[in-house]
Amino acid sequence: MDRNTLSSLIWLRMARFVQRSNHLSNEFLEQYGLTAAQFDVLAQIQHNQPITQTELADKLTLTCGGISRMLTRLEKENLIIRKQQWKIKYISLTDKGSTILNEAIPAQVAFQASMFDEVLDEAEKKQLYALVKKLHKASLEKTVSPK
Amino acid sequence: MDRNTLSSLIWLRMARFVQRSNHLSNEFLEQYGLTAAQFDVLAQIQHNQPITQTELADKLTLTCGGISRMLTRLEKENLIIRKQQWKIKYISLTDKGSTILNEAIPAQVAFQASMFDEVLDEAEKKQLYALVKKLHKASLEKTVSPK
């Protein structure tokens, strides 16, 4: 009945902050011709290439279907290539993808960090990290119908 | 270059927690035949009905186009009605929508809260609320190219 519990208030602010952050990242990454979702996928590929689609889906917590579609778009723009070996497709960046990412990564990491650094001091960030880490871990174990 | 700054770590955990929470809410709300997105829209309508689409978009921080599409789906399922008055459409819940929501709201609020209550104590929740409130407020003022 009472919807204004502390937990509800936290949830609202957190969800809105994440939404707003994503929106700002999308705007920021426009200069590199990337969306935030594409950036995440490409950055993950760069750090793990060559990597299979299933591994990629796992690391990004997306479904295989979602990854498949995303890679089709990225392939169309010549940012990645898929090489089939055995029954598995290995993904890596093209030169174009690599070049763009080398510029985009430090910029985006700095931009993302500024969202926190401009507002919180070191102690607050450590506090916040401890809290969200706890929440995230618990959420991975939580199920809808326990038992 | 160093992607493992504290800020990056916070961002990752927070984004993943929000994603996971949404997934769990979707599973939880299945028993009411609703998705989390639909629940949010319907709950907002219930608390403000009758409300215009523009106001609704504003409260939910969605675009008018997005709201229009969502309401079309909800209307098709007989959960809401749009009544045109002057050049504005006023949205309200149908009896069916109202009945479902009266059950779903307390359950979903409790479920959502459990995500926090099972992990954090009162003091931690107050701390967390203060931090995310700060972050959220700052993000609303932040722009990509300052100046």
Next chain:
DNA sequence: TATTATCATTTTACTAGTCAATTGATAATA
């Protein structure tokens, strides 16, 4: 060799959202 199993990837049909252009209803002006 033919059949079955395995498991990565893709596809189908959908929800949910964006931005930008268009439409609809009404008011204000020429």
Next chain:
DNA sequence: TATTATCAATTGACTAGTAAAATGATAATA
């Protein structure tokens, strides 16, 4: 009265995702 302006709502073309069924490639068994 005809034209223009205003502004809510819708639509078109897209990205990004899901769950579940289908496909493809290879291995293992009958």
